[in-house]
Amino acid sequence: MSGHGGTATGADLALTADGLLLRPWREEDVPALLKAYDDPVMRQWVRLPVSTPEEGARWLESQRAGWASGARFSFAVTDVSRGGELVGNLALKRPGPDPERAEVGYWTAAWARGRGVAPRALEALTAWAFAAFAEEGLVRLELLHQVDNVASCRVAEKSGYAFAELLDALPPEFPLDGHLHVREAPSASYGRGAAQGAPGVSPAGSSDSR
16 A cells, blocks of 8 residues: 555554644544544534444444555544644545545544644645545545534635535435535646636535545
């Protein structure tokens, strides 16, 4: 997995983002993971609860499996200025056969909200994704969230993910309509903008749940 972290698990890969460190999840993160999930706001958006140490261990193993398969690259977001405190999760998801697009998802722990964690971390992940998977043809990142997730919509807009489409609800898993936000690779958006006589970069970028 050259360029994707150097190993099957990505254990040696770390990204930095203005006081934040993004790294693969570790066993010692489970207590903080359980604390993050023990939050009503978090539970409103995530699909699978993580309530016990056993569920935490299974969740951690699923993240490792994602790295090994190349389908999901999940990062623990930590605050360097606060001694490496866990403040969120960020993931790049490439489950389908289309190499040109991937999806990003994220959540911020309750105790870290209001610090601008998600936009900073998402910018770092976005830059890494377009660089790491450029040779495979990645040119489009998608961010999806439910229409009532206003905070996630703000993060998308702050991070350069422009609103692209209103998605129909898919109950029971997704009971409400959703927003699709898109950010294109700099070279791709530049080429399109030049052809249309418009600026090349999108005008403005979810919980890791949809």
